[in-house]
Amino acid sequence: MQDFNPLQHNLCETRYFEDFEVGEQFLLPSRTMGESHFTAFQVVSGDNHPIHYDLEYCNRHGHPQLLAHGLQVVSLAAAGAGMFPHMTSDSLIAFIEQSSKFLGPVYVGDTVYPALTISELKAQNTTGVITMGVTIHNQRRELVLEGMQKYLVKKRPA
Numbered sequence: 001m002q003d004f005n006p007l008q009h010n011l012c013e014t015r016y017f018e019d020f021e022v023g024e025q026f027l028l029p030s031r032t033m034g035e036s037h038f039t040a041f042q043v044v045s046g047d048n049h050p051i052h053y054d055l056e057y058c059n060r061h062g063h064p065q066l067l068a069h070g071l072q073v074v075s076l077a078a079a080g081a082g083m084f085p086h087m088t089s090d091s092l093i094a095f096i097e098q099s100s101k102f103l104g105p106v107y108v109g110d111t112v113y114p115a116l117t118i119s120e121l122k123a124q125n126t127t128g129v130i131t132m133g134v135t136i137h138n139q140r141r142e143l144v145l146e147g148m149q150k151y152l153v154k155k156r157p158a
Helices: 035-045 055-060 070-075
Strands: 025-027 092-102 111-123 127-138 143-154
Touching: 035 070, 070 092, 070 143, 092 127, 111 143
Parallel strands: none
Antiparallel strands: 025 111, 092 143, 111 127, 127 143
């Protein structure tokens, strides 16, 4: 009988900076944006502008549905929703930078498809910076967000 070791209870083996390659892609789960997502974001952010929570206001301003807050859309590209943080469970030091461009609206009822793709690997002495391009498409295959995220990751121990 083998002894249980909670330190070995991982989804995958840890990868270090040297184990990643430019072009490697991490797909995140798709989500259909419901009113509950908008309500949850309002609670977390404190944002109360009617463009996000009042359908009649949205209609008067030319929007067919509630319009997602930009930061709400960015949050859908959180690497934690996918495998990357599991792969770096012992090597990830920090999420150090992010930027986003909002290219199109996201409404209640839209389904979004986030993806992260390694675009640059910058080695340092004992660590490296992994830069990932971020994209989010909607169900009409329109790119609604693009951006970048950077992670500081340990190199493999000697």
